[in-house]
Amino acid sequence: xxxxxxxxxxxxxxxxxxxxxxxxxxxxxxxxxxxxxxxxxxxxxxxxxxxxxxxxxxxxxxxxxxxxxxxxxxxxxxxxxxxxxxxxxxxxxxxxxxxxxxxxxxx
Amino acid sequence: xxxxxxxxxxxxxxxxxxxxxxxxxxxxxxxxxxxxxxxxxxxxxxxxxxxxxxxxxxxxxxxxxxxxxxxxxxxxxxxxxxxxxxxxxxxxxxxxxxxxxxxxxxxxxxxxxxxxxxxxxxxxxxxxx
Numbered sequence: 001x002x003x004x005x006x007x008x009x010x011x012x013x014x015x016x017x018x019x020x021x022x023x024x025x026x027x028x029x030x031x032x033x034x035x036x037x038x039x040x041x042x043x044x045x046x047x048x049x050x051x052x053x054x055x056x057x058x059x060x061x062x063x064x065x066x067x068x069x070x071x072x073x074x075x076x077x078x079x080x081x082x083x084x085x086x087x088x089x090x091x092x093x094x095x096x097x098x099x100x101x102x103x104x105x106x107x
Numbered sequence: 108x109x110x111x112x113x114x115x116x117x118x119x120x121x122x123x124x125x126x127x128x129x130x131x132x133x134x135x136x137x138x139x140x141x142x143x144x145x146x147x148x149x150x151x152x153x154x155x156x157x158x159x160x161x162x163x164x165x166x167x168x169x170x171x172x173x174x175x176x177x178x179x180x181x182x183x184x185x186x187x188x189x190x191x192x193x194x195x196x197x198x199x200x201x202x203x204x205x206x207x208x209x210x211x212x213x214x215x216x217x218x219x220x221x222x223x224x225x226x227x228x229x230x231x232x233x234x235x236x
Contacts, residue, residue: 001177034222036152043210043229044144044152049222087152091219095176096142101151 002026002090006099012107019075021102023088026069032092033071035064039084047086048073080106109133111211111227118233119201126197127230129211136192137161140214142223143185143196147207155179157218158194160187174218201234
């Protein structure tokens with residue numbers, strides 16, 4: 001199985017800060033990396049798919065990049081409503097493993 | 108509008124059986140894979156398995172393409188009732204470690220190279236003696 005290593009496990013940043021989360025795959029997954037947001041007590045929501053494609057309706061302050069084994073998720077200007085746990089997921093091969101998650105909080 | 112509506116919360120004892128459901132509406136049910144994801148209390152997301160609700164174009168005619176994570180293979184069964192546009196997740200003998208929230212989600216794209224774009228509201232399963 002492909003392993004997904006996400007870092008950091010948590011972070012605290014101020015409103016307006018740039019936030020970066022990394023996700024590393026244990027083998028080459030090409031562009032097949034999704035990012036999900038799960039707000040406290042809520043259902044997960046797709047934010048980015050194919051490493052860098054923004055899901056319809058998601059604010060443009062969210063972005064993703066990377067290819068192969070190393071991927072980055074960025075919030076360009078953190079907003080209070082972005083408080084959530086973010087998960088990467090590889091979708092290159094079964095099983096479709098999720099990363100461990102990154103909890104984002106406001107300082 | 109696409110909707111995935113899951114069955115309500117369950118409280119069960121160890122050793123009991125359980126079948127929870129995910130009813131789809133607002134789209135052609137047989138066109139998209141449906142996946143199940145577990146979230147144990149205070150923990151992250153775990154991919155359980157996936158099923159395609161169309162049995163008319165599979166390797167095994169009359170069967171539904173179903174794939175499981177090795178972590179869940181043999182522990183749960185994913186099934187579908189095409190006539191009800193409903194996918195199920197079933198346990199024959201629950202354990203306390205099955206406690207968690209279970210989400211169904213509609214996968215856009217193929218079984219791989221896709222993404223879960225619509226999610227059910229989740230079903231809380233509590234297994235306790």
